[in-house]
Amino acid sequence: MLYPDTVEAEVLVHKPWFVATMFAVILAAFLAFNLTGTTMGDLMRPVIGDPLQSGLYGRFAVAFVVAVIFSLNVVLIGFAPLKVQIAIVWLELLVLFLGFFETFHLSLPFIWEKLPFLITQGAVTTLYVSAISIVIASVIAILGAVAKLSTNGFAYAIASFYTSFFRGLPLLMQVYLIYLGLPQLGFVIDAVPAGILALSLCYGAYMTEIFRSGIQSIDRGQWEASRSMGFGFGITMRRIILPQALPVIIPPTGNQFISMLKDSSLVSVIGVWELMFLARTLGQKTFQHMEMLISTAMIYWIMSICLELIQSRIERHYARSKVR
Amino acid sequence: MSLDLIIEAKDVAKWYGAFQVLKDINLTVRKGERIVVCGPSGSGKSTLIRCFNRLEAHQQGEITVNGITLHDKMRNVAEVRKYVGMVFQHFNLFPHMTVLMNCMVGPMWIKGVSAAEAKKTALRFLERVRIPEQANKYPAQLSGGQQQRVAIARSLCMEPAVMLFDEPTSALDPEMVSEVLDTMTSLARDGMTMVCVTHEMGFARAVADRVIFMNAGQIVEEGTPQAFFTNPQNERTKLFISQILKH
Numbered sequence A: 001m002l003y004p005d006t007v008e009a010e011v012l013v014h015k016p017w018f019v020a021t022m023f024a025v026i027l028a029a030f031l032a033f034n035l036t037g038t039t040m041g042d043l044m045r046p047v048i049g050d051p052l053q054s055g056l057y058g059r060f061a062v063a064f065v066v067a068v069i070f071s072l073n074v075v076l077i078g079f080a081p082l083k084v085q086i087a088i089v090w091l092e093l094l095v096l097f098l099g100f101f102e103t104f105h106l107s108l109p110f111i112w113e114k115l116p117f118l119i120t121q122g123a124v125t126t127l128y129v130s131a132i133s134i135v136i137a138s139v140i141a142i143l144g145a146v147a148k149l150s151t152n153g154f155a156y157a158i159a160s161f162y163t164s165f166f167r168g169l170p171l172l173m174q175v176y177l178i179y180l181g182l183p184q185l186g187f188v189i190d191a192v193p194a195g196i197l198a199l200s201l202c203y204g205a206y207m208t209e210i211f212r213s214g215i216q217s218i219d220r221g222q223w224e225a226s227r228s229m230g231f232g233f234g235i236t237m238r239r240i241i242l243p244q245a246l247p248v249i250i251p252p253t254g255n256q257f258i259s260m261l262k263d264s265s266l267v268s269v270i271g272v273w274e275l276m277f278l279a280r281t282l283g284q285k286t287f288q289h290m291e292m293l294i295s296t297a298m299i300y301w302i303m304s305i306c307l308e309l310i311q312s313r314i315e316r317h318y319a320r321s322k323v324r
Numbered sequence B: 001m002s003l004d005l006i007i008e009a010k011d012v013a014k015w016y017g018a019f020q021v022l023k024d025i026n027l028t029v030r031k032g033e034r035i036v037v038c039g040p041s042g043s044g045k046s047t048l049i050r051c052f053n054r055l056e057a058h059q060q061g062e063i064t065v066n067g068i069t070l071h072d073k074m075r076n077v078a079e080v081r082k083y084v085g086m087v088f089q090h091f092n093l094f095p096h097m098t099v100l101m102n103c104m105v106g107p108m109w110i111k112g113v114s115a116a117e118a119k120k121t122a123l124r125f126l127e128r129v130r131i132p133e134q135a136n137k138y139p140a141q142l143s144g145g146q147q148q149r150v151a152i153a154r155s156l157c158m159e160p161a162v163m164l165f166d167e168p169t170s171a172l173d174p175e176m177v178s179e180v181l182d183t184m185t186s187l188a189r190d191g192m193t194m195v196c197v198t199h200e201m202g203f204a205r206a207v208a209d210r211v212i213f214m215n216a217g218q219i220v221e222e223g224t225p226q227a228f229f230t231n232p233q234n235e236r237t238k239l240f241i242s243q244i245l246k247h
């Protein structure tokens, strides 16, 4: 949380100039768009008569009502305690969002029919491809980080070449290169392993930097104490340094996992039946693209939220047992 | 070489790039001897004792510790570290382990001692530094003085032939200094061989067999505490002592 200045007690959204400005801006914005033809205009029928005949007066009345509701809403929320504010604003945004989707006139039965398959095939594939990739990427990252921190020229050169290369190419291109390129060299590779390989290599490169900075964040004195007791490099790394570096490493790794969950959609281009692939193909026959895209988007979002929650739990766990 | 020589340094020199940190260092430490090293900041005291367990490498001359000659081609640096305990200014306890584990891991991982055995040893030495009741706490829950005593116990668990101390009390609040010095004094009384970098002159007077004064990478004066404090020969030493005793 930012530093809360306890001296300035007045709430911003209760300052007259702020409310006035907000009101004016909303009024102007809604005057610019003619909303008399929408549900909003219909609701205002008692005041403005037939919406389509109401002209400038109707337009103004609608904009005025919207601006009043909006400003009143903001001012009222301003009175609530922080947690309630957050909850209300989240809910309101969510309702607006759903209202927006509603305008597409989605076919719910079609969604219900396809949803089980989207989850059992798509979401599961997405999850396991991401999970396997993040594990492999972590292993690569430890090796890469050690190599990058070592005084061995070969190790450093190889590791920095690797990170530079895989961070420098678009992931989509890596997916193609591995899936289409390896068979040319004689290694025929299935779509799923190819996708996992591409994701692991790419994320391994990013996570090498995370692990490197985590290891570097540990005080030199820990190395000195460990080495002076006679522990070798391996024990020092595994038992002394890494356990202390994990609280530094895990939160950004969680971030990478969330990001990978979505980037795994790129392997749909090589025909892996994960979420994105199904989103594009399931609705094709009946031209119900929007249904599938929006439901898939929601599934991605829900999975990300779950991961975010897990991540914040882990972070709290480490914050509690944080030593020193 | 006589058997009771624990550390022997002959004409040792060391450079950091073009900067010479150690110059013509000649020093012997016999079994049971207590040596205090002092000198102005940056004179190379830490570097010197860190050469004794090869946390730093010297470039010229010869250092022999407990019969093992330290040089670039030595295969097993860990071997010499078994015999040399080191206590740091900032304790450097392992913060993710309990006090007890801090003391157990050395014997367990280096000597292959069983956990039960290591625990017994650890408790014995925690008793020795008079904090057995803190065994199951984490280092962060202890005061600085207690942490430093744990660090001493951790080193003792390896049953070293010599203990190196690098300004063990200079990161401590004044009221904690004495508990650590008491521990060190009692170690000295029990005959532990010690090399201490410290500016605690009371400690030096009470326990040191010899005081060594370093300046600009060289040993410029060496003698009994009595001679060192009452009748220093070198100009730099005189200045140093007068500054230390001024307050």
Ligand SMILES: Nc1ncnc2c1ncn2[C@@H]1O[C@H](COP(=O)(O)OP(=O)(O)O)[C@@H](O)[C@H]1O
Pocket (backbone or CB within 6 Å): B016, B021, B039, B040, B041, B042, B043, B044, B045, B046, B047, B048
């Ligand atoms: N890793 C290093 N690289 C370069 N110079 C160093 C390094 N470590 C120490 N020095 C220099 O060596 C000199 C001696 O350092 P040190 O042994 O720590 O002195 P003391 O412990 O007596 O205060 C200092 O001038 C210091 O700046």
Ligand SMILES: [Mg+2]
Pocket (backbone or CB within 6 Å): B045, B046, B047, B167
């Ligand atoms: Mg020093």
